[in-house]
Amino acid sequence: MHLLINAEVRQMAESVALLRARDIYTYGLEVSSACNHRVRVNGVERINFISNNYLGFSSHPRVVEAAGMALQRYGVGTGGSPLMCGTTTLHTRLKEKIAEAYQQEAAVLFASGYQAMLGAIQGTLGRGDLALIDQLVHRSIVDGVILSGCDKRMWLHNDMEDLGALLARTGGKYKRRLIAVDSVYSMDGDIADLPAIKALADRHEALILVDEAHSLGVIGPRGRGLLEHFALPEGAHIIAGTFSKFAGAVGGFVTGPADFITHLTHTASAFIFSASLPPVQCAAVLAAFQLLDEEPQWHRQLWENVRYLLDSLASLGFDTGRSQTPVIPLMIRDPEKAMLFNKSILERGVYASPVVHPAVAPAESRIRLGVMASHTREDLDIALGIFQKSGKELGLI
Ligand SMILES: Cc1ncc(COP(=O)(O)O)c(C=O)c1O
Structure with a gap:
């Protein structure tokens, strides 16, 4: 048994057991309601600041209705991978939409x-x-780089001088170079400096990949993400993203030139060797795209809420780091205090997520807040009162 339960495994199990024994373990609590601005956690209603469902579309009646119709027609899944029987009419429509x-x-x-x-x-x-990756990109990019077998260099977060120097140093040594960024950084809520990245990429003949996970539906006047935000329609060679944030659903995409997409379709193992996205998800995401255009009030309200929360947190004395978006970190900079603060706000009625080592360095420990369009002013004010009370008790403000 010691082959499986070695020192490393035991150490992790012991640290989790210790946090549970102290009653400050708040990961993966049981939720028994839809992901809305209020959510039932461990049987009690709390204000929801833990999700990436920024626009609140996961439970919007039109999304739920579209998903229900697809469920009736197609069942729960396709029974195959996309190159087998896993490409339905809804998959085709969604690809065209993206x-x-x-x-x-x-x-x-x-x-x-x-x-x-x-x-x-x-x-x-x-x-x-x-691969030249910003030091704060999402783990999925890092794992993609490992899977590809290419060389990897990290550059300092959003630091164009460092990226420029790295591009200059590595020129002529590789067949291809790819700069990979998150459009909006998932733990910090700041935005990749695409105009400067594009200028460097053009000068050094490098490709650009943007991960649109937290930007689709969020930034850009029509919620079309980073390229729209900077009015740079040709700002990236490869655009990839997820439906788990803007639609509150499941699934991912890559979009780009037709020949490249055909190539991916026949070479990307994560596509070929995995069951197809369920049609019910395609229907939900198609409905979410419609909402983005037909109900712009959600996008507007999201940004009103972001501005209100960022301003109010700053006037209470909280450090929200570099955030400019619905991803708002409350920088606590101490893992123990982050866990204690999260437990304290949970007990008072706010559900959020502590982010500690190994997700970030201990001195970067924080609480991550995800703002929603459906948060009411009352939700925000109650939450701010709770943050203030718990923050004062722990000496954070
Ligand atoms: C920046 C970023 N990229 C990619 C992903 C992965 O998306 P999914 O949840 O659809 O697997 C996430 C999800 O957390 C993310 O934050």
Whole structure:
């Protein structure tokens, strides 16, 4: 048994047991309601600040209705991978919708955003190539790079001088170089400096991949993400993303030139060797795209809530780091205090997530808040009162 339960496994099990014994373990609590602005956690209603369901579309009646109709027609899954029987009419419509939304030639769907990143990178890079990744990119990009077998260099977060120097140092040494960024950083809520990245990429003949996970539906005047935000329709060679945030659903995509998408379709193992995205998810995401255009009030309200919360947290004395978006970190900078603070706000009625080592360095420990369009002013004010009370008790403000 010691082969499986070695020192490393035991150490993790013991640290989790210790946090549970102290009653400050707040990961993966049982939820018994839809993901809305209020959510039932361990049987009690709390204000929901833990989700990425920024627009609240996961339980919007039109999304639920579209999903219900697809469920009746197609059942719970396709019974196959996309190149077998896993491409329904809804998959085709969704691919077309994504390509249109990003003004690209074609798109391919994956069963998750994580798989989309693996596929996008493994289908682009291999031995003899180089991935240049921002130090704060999502784990799915890092894992895609590992899977591809290419070389990897990290540059300082959103630091154009460092990226420029790295591009200069590695020029002429690789077949292809790919710069990979998150459009909006998932733990910090800041935005990739695409204009500067594009200028460097053009100068050094590098490719750009943007991970649109937290930007689709969120930034850009029509919620079309980073390229729309900076009015740079040709700002990236490869655009990948997920439906788990803007639609509150499941699934991922890559969009770009038609030949590249055909290539991915026949080489990306995360696409070929995995069951197809369930049609019910395609229907839900198609409905979410419609909402983005037909009910712009959600996008507007989301940003009103973001501005109100960021301003109010700052005037209470909280440090929200570099956030400019619905991803708002409350920087606590101490793992123990982050866990205690999260437990304290949970007991008072706010459900949020502590982010500690190994997700971030101990000195970067924080509580991550996800703002929703459906948060009412009352939700925000109650939550701010709770943050203030718990923050004062723990000496954070
Ligand atoms: C930046 C980023 N990329 C990719 C993913 C993966 O997406 P999915 O949840 O659809 O697997 C996430 C999810 O947390 C993310 O935050």
